[in-house]
Amino acid sequence: MTVEQDTLSPAEERLYAELQGIAEIVESDKPATAFQPQRSGRGDARRRSARPFFSGVASKAAIVLFVGAIAAGGTIFAVERQAGSPSQEATSGGGVLLAGDTGPCAGQAPGCGSPQSSASALAAGHWTTFPSGPLSTRVSQVEVWTGSELIIWGGVGGSSELADGAAYNPATRTWRMLPPSPLSPRQNASAVWTGSEMIVFGGSGSQDNSAASLDDAAAYIPASNRWVMLPTAPIEGRVSASAIWTGRQLIVFG
């Protein structure tokens, strides 16, 4: 681009040359088609399908498998750590996230948010406005769809992370507050719906006046309307990690 540039000193010219050199290396680092969008989708689906989800991630990501289940009265969790092969990770994680990432099926079991139920239904559907909820304004919260309720928890409002949540029932168009959570306030946590519980893991919160990545987890059980703490994960805390529920295991990735 030919533009009039303000005058630079020799040292600044050298700085610019070095920065341009870095940009050129990054630009040429991969071919432009490395994660080009596919034609089959539109909007978010196009974007999400555009890039091999696990490209470059598998070699450094930790995989945590929470094996087991939470019965209504117990918190039995066996935790194991495993470094799977990239292909295994892609098989177990890619499709579910891609299919439902922007809808109420985020992080749900396969089948929820299938192409038929999302694209065509959304195309033929219409929007309605929720009744105002009991929660304060927030961003970076987690949300899951239980099959009957949309659960929203955590996030950040103003300059403070939050630890409250609520559930919205579209059938009755009513909200209810969740009980207080054992987790500290946080944003950008990961959450899945297991079929009976919402598991919330990680995120970032304030500790000692500085931001920290969190490694604890808890499950909210709508049937008993209570929370239970889960064992601390054997990986360091992480923010905005990808999480899926396989039907038996929670896989936290990246």
Added chain:
Amino acid sequence: MNRIATRSAARERDVETNTPEDSFDQFYGRTVRKLVAQGYMLCGDLQDAEDMAQEALGRAWRDWARVRTLEDPAGWTRRVLHNLVVSRWRRGKVRLHREPTLAADPTAPELDERQFDLVKGLQMLPVEQRRALVLSSVVGLAVGEIALDMDANEGTVRVWLSRARKAMVEQLADMDANERGKGDAR
């Protein structure tokens, strides 16, 4: 003026002769790595940069009927990218306590240690200074164009650029001194 006229003619030809899909594919091929490079220098993480470049291009595609007719679709997409970086950074969505990915990481760009240190130095700048410096040095925009891009006045942009250059030139001088020290020790 000629540059704008040429771009307008190119836009008209594109709209007349290419399908939206072909037009976008060509735009994507020209733009994606530039966006990734800018995103990387702004946030210091290649994967976040790729995600945000992808998000910016996804938004361009969703509004492509309009965006393709703009005077500067690449500039529109670049602004989306930079705003994403800034807003994610402010929301803490870009990973906390970040440092540019190390050269030993196979997913990192092929940069040498000095270049990693420079990218790391960029992350120490306030985000507005960092963005102004990338727009000036990498994108090649003049002060007036940066002011339009960042919705700021030119005087403010000059201050941001001056402070950013000063900090980075000082870092370069420190790096030079360290390298000379290592050479002398050998």
